[in-house]
Amino acid sequence: MITIVFSLFLLTMLVIVAxxxxxxxxxxxAVMLSGIFSLIMAANFFILDAAxxxxxxxxxxxxxxxxxxxxALALTAEYDRSPPVGTWVPLLTSSALGGxxxxxxFQAPRLGDPNAIVHKHVAxxxxxxxxxxxxxxxxxxxxxxxxxxxxxxxxxxxxFIACIGVMSLLGRVRPRRDxxxxxxxxxxxxxxxxHLIPRVVGKMLVPFIVLFGLYVQFHGDFGPGGGFQAGALIxxxxxxxALVEGGPRGRELVPEWxxxxxxxxxxxxxxxxxxxxxxxxxxxxxxxxLSHDPIHGQHMGILIIEAGVGMTVAGVMITIFHAFSRRxxx
Amino acid sequence: MEVLGLYNYFVFxxxxxxxxxxxxxxxxxxxxxxxxxxxxxxxxxLYISMDKIDGGTAPIIxxxxxxxxxxxxxxxxLILTAIVVGISTTALALxxxxxxxxxxxxxxxxxxxxxxxxx
Amino acid sequence: MDLLLxxxxxxxxxxxxxxxxxxxxxxxxxxxxxxxxxxxxxTDTGGAALILAGLMLQGGLTLVPLKLAAIFLFLFxxxxxxxxxxANAALLSGVATACRNQTGKQLPEDRMDPPSAPxxxxxxxxxxxxxxxxxxxxxxxxxxxxxTKKAAKKPAKxxxxxxxRKxx
Numbered sequence: 016m017i018t019i020v021f022s023l024f025l026l027t028m029l030v031i032v033a034x035x036x037x038x039x040x041x042x043x044x045a046v047m048l049s050g051i052f053s054l055i056m057a058a059n060f061f062i063l064d065a066a067x068x069x070x071x072x073x074x075x076x077x078x079x080x081x082x083x084x085x086x087a088l089a090l091t092a093e094y095d096r097s098p099p100v101g102t103w104v105p106l107l108t109s110s111a112l113g114g115x116x117x118x119x120x121f122q123a124p125r126l127g128d129p130n131a132i133v134h135k136h137v138a139x140x141x142x143x144x145x146x147x148x149x150x151x152x153x154x155x156x157x158x159x160x161x162x163x164x165x166x167x168x169x170x171x172x173x174x175f176i177a178c179i180g181v182m183s184l185l186g187r188v189r190p191r192r193d194x195x196x197x198x199x200x201x202x203x204x205x206x207x208x209x210h211l212i213p214r215v216v217g218k219m220l221v222p223f224i225v226l227f228g229l230y231v232q233f234h235g236d237f238g239p240g241g242g243f244q245a246g247a248l249i250x251x252x253x254x255x256x257a258l259v260e261g262g263p264r265g266r267e268l269v270p271e272w273x274x275x276x277x278x279x280x281x282x283x284x285x286x287x288x289x290x291x292x293x294x295x296x297x298x299x300x301x302x303x304x305l306s307h308d309p310i311h312g313q314h315m316g317i318l319i320i321e322a323g324v325g326m327t328v329a330g331v332m333i334t335i336f337h338a339f340s341r342r343x344x345x
Numbered sequence: 346m347e348v349l350g351l352y353n354y355f356v357f358x359x360x361x362x363x364x365x366x367x368x369x370x371x372x373x374x375x376x377x378x379x380x381x382x383x384x385x386x387x388x389x390x391l392y393i394s395m396d397k398i399d400g401g402t403a404p405i406i407x408x409x410x411x412x413x414x415x416x417x418x419x420x421x422x423l424i425l426t427a428i429v430v431g432i433s434t435t436a437l438a439l440x441x442x443x444x445x446x447x448x449x450x451x452x453x454x455x456x457x458x459x460x461x462x463x464x
Numbered sequence: 465m466d467l468l469l470x471x472x473x474x475x476x477x478x479x480x481x482x483x484x485x486x487x488x489x490x491x492x493x494x495x496x497x498x499x500x501x502x503x504x505x506x507t508d509t510g511g512a513a514l515i516l517a518g519l520m521l522q523g524g525l526t527l528v529p530l531k532l533a534a535i536f537l538f539l540f541x542x543x544x545x546x547x548x549x550x551a552n553a554a555l556l557s558g559v560a561t562a563c564r565n566q567t568g569k570q571l572p573e574d575r576m577d578p579p580s581a582p583x584x585x586x587x588x589x590x591x592x593x594x595x596x597x598x599x600x601x602x603x604x605x606x607x608x609x610x611x612t613k614k615a616a617k618k619p620a621k622x623x624x625x626x627x628x629r630k631x632x
Contacts, residue, residue, distance in 0.1 A: 019349060026356040029390075033363040033383050045379050056386055063393050064416035066403040071428045072389070080382070080432050087375065087439040091446040095373040096453055105369030113362035117355060125350025127399040129414075134398055138417040146406060154404040154418040155425070163422060170426040177433035184440040210552065216545040220538075238405065243429045328429060335436045342443060 018062055025059045040095045042088055050081035066239035067155045070231070074247040079332055082254055086339040149313045151236040159241060160317040164300040167320075168285055171327050175282050178331040182275070185338040217259035224252035232325050236314070242321040246328025253329075254336050262340035274333040281327030285320050292316070353394040360387035372454040374442045378435060385431050392420040473521035480514030487511060497559045501551060508543035512536070 032052045036045050053076025061069035124131035141158055149157045159167055225248075232245030257265020289300040297304025302316025360383055367380025396417040404415040442452055449457050483506055490503020516536045520529040 023349070023352060026352060030356055030359050030363075033360055036379060036383065037363055037367050042373070042375050042379075045376060049379050049382060052383070052386065056390065059390065060393050063397045064401055064403050065393050065396060065421045065424070066405075068389075068393060068421050068424050068428070071425050075428055075432050076382075076386070080435065083432070083436050083439060084375070084379070087443055090443045091375060091452050092373070095371060095376045102370050105366050108369060109362040109365040112365055113358045116358040116361060120351050120354035120358065123351065123354055126353050126394060127350070127397045127401075129398055131395070133395045133417055133420070138419050141418055142404065142406075142415050152406045152408075154406060154415065155421050158418050159422045159425065166422075167426060170430055173430050174433045177430075177437045180437045181440045184437075184444055210549065212548045213545050216541050220541065223538075239403065241425075243425055247429070331433060335433075335440075338440070339443070 022059070022062050025055055025062065028055050029059065042093055042095055043085075045095070046081060046084040046088060049084070050077045053077040053080065067153075067241065067244070070239050070244045071247065074244060074251055078251045079247060079254065079336075082258070083335065083339065086336070090339070090342055148310075149317070150310050151314070151317065153236055153238060153240075155239075156235050156241050156317065156321070160320050161302060161313055164289075164302075164320065167324065168289070168300070171282055171285055171324055174331050175278055175327060178275075178278050178334055181335045181338050185342050186271075186334075214259050217255055221252045221256045224255065225249050228252060228329075232321065233318075235321055236317060242324025243328055245321075246325040246330075247332060249325070249329045250332030250336070253333050257336065257340060262337070265340065266337055269333055269337075271334065271337050274330045274337065277326045277330030278334060279330075281323040281325070281330060284323030284326065288316055288319050288323070353390065357387050357391045357394070360384070360390065374445065374452045374454065375439075378438055378442070381438075382431070382435060389424050389428065392424045396420040469521050473518040476514050476518030476521065480511050480518060483507065483514060484511035497554055498551065501547060501554075505543075505547055508539070508547065512539050512543070 029052065032048055032055060036048045036052065039045050039048070053072055056076060057069045057073035060072055128134075141162060142154055145151070145154050145157045149161050151157050228245045228248030228251075231240035231248055232242065235241035235245070253265065253269050256268055260268075288302070288305075292301050292304045293299050295304040300316075300320075302313045303309035304312060305315050306312035364380045364382075364384030364387060367383065368377045371377055371380065396419075398414055398416055401414040401416045404418040404421070406415070407413075445457065446452050449460055451457060487503050487505075487507030490506065491500050494500040494503050513536065516532050516539075520532045523529045523532065
């Protein structure tokens with residue numbers, strides 16, 4: 016009962032924040048509100064029993080997404096100057112869409128209905144067979160890394176390609192450092208050097224964030240966590256350092272060649288596990304072939320590919336952030 | 346009670362409407378992208394709402410605890426990866442926006458179209 | 465013993481909840497930005513600490529109180545920092561304070577959005593930034609120039625941008 020009350024409250028908050036985002040014409044406000052939106056969404060996911068997803072949404076939606084939007088805002092504009100004409104067509108279109116969907120929801124099973132079709136399909140099989148086939152407590156990790164390993168490989172490559180896209184659009188433009196004097200360069204960089212308190216506290220938190228990221232990475236088999244969350248957390252730590260100390264210092268901490276190498280190395284690790292399992296007589300990404308004991312092989316495979324996913328995600332986030340922050344000080 | 350069980354779907358529909366309106370009505374590209382993230386989040390909410398089961402917990406099997414009901418892990422897996430993919434594609438869109446700003450000096454779609462017509 | 469613990473944690477949780485509520489009311493009711501921040505800090509410090517303490521008593525002798533203590537430490541470090549950064553940014557960008565309101569003529573225009581009906585949103589939106597600019601300019605005149613680069617650069621750039629926008 017109490018979860019329903021919480022859920023209703025949070026969902027209503029979601030709608031209110033979304034409408035507030037729509038109504039403001041200050042893009043900075045809109046971005047901050049979308050961070051709040053993601054945080055409420057994460058709390059909502061947690062209430063709906065999706066701990067892994069809540070962790071991901073909190074890190075990526077409320078953390079990294081906000082930073083990326085802000086760094087894009089710094090390069091573009093602060094105000095939304097949409098003209099006041101032509102608001103009828105969008106209003107009609109979206110109302111029609113909403114009306115159709117609300118009409119359709121009356122056919123849908125209610126929230127938490129145990130007889131809903133989703134709960135009768137493959138999910139019981141996953142929940143039943145995970146202990147005997149893979150033997151990791153977190154079923155989400157088992158499904159993500161082993162049962163649906165192909166899917167995850169595809170997702171990793173989508174992230175990889177998106178990173179290549181951002182790099183080719185924004186990357187590799189040398190800041191004209193020679194034409195600007197050294198002191199001027201430091202002054203123009205985007206750091207918080209003159210704000211002592213955020214700088215000290217921010218730097219103090221970075222190691223703990225990275226440590227927590229590593230914990231999430233290697234504890235992902237037993238609790239909520241895994242490569243996606245851990246990669247984002249570690250990237251968030253590095254991005255925090257870069258925000259506090261300025262983009263150039265951030266690029267000294269994790270150079271661009273290193274972060275882009277991580278991206279490729281992670282995807283390569285993932286694929287290599289598949290190839291090795293083929294060479295040992297199994298199918299592609301069939302971890303049982305990795306060791307004499309199939310369950311041990313599964314454990315090993317999940318650990319390695321999660322590490323690969325973590326490397327790729329962390330590398331992608333850091334590389335994208337570097338690309339944006341470097342664009343700003345041209 | 347029956348209607349309360351559908352509340353998640355209603356919020357999903359409303360968020361879709363808000364997101365779509367934001368994409369269509371605003372000519373500012375960044376505002377449209379924020380609308381797109383709302384739209385995306387609405388779809389995430391729909392999927393995660395499906396995984397809930399009465400009396401269930403997060404799908405982490407603990408040793409020695411019997412008779413647990415677990416939430417459906419499959420939507421969680423799909424959305425977990427979709428969130429990460431979503432942020433990467435959003436970053437790509439933002440990169441394109443930055444390049445548009447550098448090329449045209451504005452990120453308002455109508456002004457960009459005007460400029461295109463002039464040339 | 466269990467009953468005693470339960471009562472203690474209930475008292476802590478209720479007091480914490482009350483403080484959070486007070487903070488929320490304060491944010492709504494206070495006249496301008498800095499007093500609102502003051503109200504919000506009640507939530508950050510008292511509310512969070514008491515609620516976490518109450519939860520720690522519920523956790524018993526497990527890892528849970530330790531984790532909650534870690535969360536408390538994290539909040540203890542981050543929320544004052546966030547408040548500082550917020551107040552600093554507000555001061556530098558010249559949000560009007562209540563004192564200035566009494567002496568000067570400017571009304572504090574520190575709300576995020578102009579209140580507007582949904583259908584007349586766009587027409588109002590065009591006029592909205594104007595009073596903000598005035599407030600910022602007057603604050604800049606009143607406050608001496610800060611040595612930090614943000615003070616020197618940011619408001620100047622913004623007002624210049626706005627002036628350019630007004631011309632066009």
